[in-house]
Amino acid sequence: MATLLSEFPGEWGSIQRVYGPSHKVPKKFVIHIQDVHMNEEAQVHIKKMTDLLFEKNAADLVALEGAFDPINFDIYRK
Numbered sequence: 388m389a390t391l392l393s394e395f396p397g398e399w400g401s402i403q404r405v406y407g408p409s410h411k412v413p414k415k416f417v418i419h420i421q422d423v424h425m426n427e428e429a430q431v432h433i434k435k436m437t438d439l440l441f442e443k444n445a446a447d448l449v450a451l452e453g454a455f456d457p458i459n460f461d462i463y464r465k
Contacts, residue, residue, distance in 0.1 A: 392405075395436060395439065437449050449463065
């Protein structure tokens with residue numbers, strides 16, 4: 388996961404904290420992405436992050452909240 392997270396360019400945002408068990412490598416992760424609401428640039432960065440997660444086959448599930456326009460989920464349903 389560290390390798391994947393290092394692929395996120397700094398202009399997309401910053402990693403504030405990473406949590407996980409100290410005794411073993413977890414099989415699943417939760418990535419919580421926060422943004423500035425009503426900020427188009429922040430929304431574009433979140434899209435790029437989720438796109439990268441799917442391109443790397445690193446996400447089984449993505450939950451999104453809020454939208455002003457319809458979201459095309461076809462690519463994610465594949």
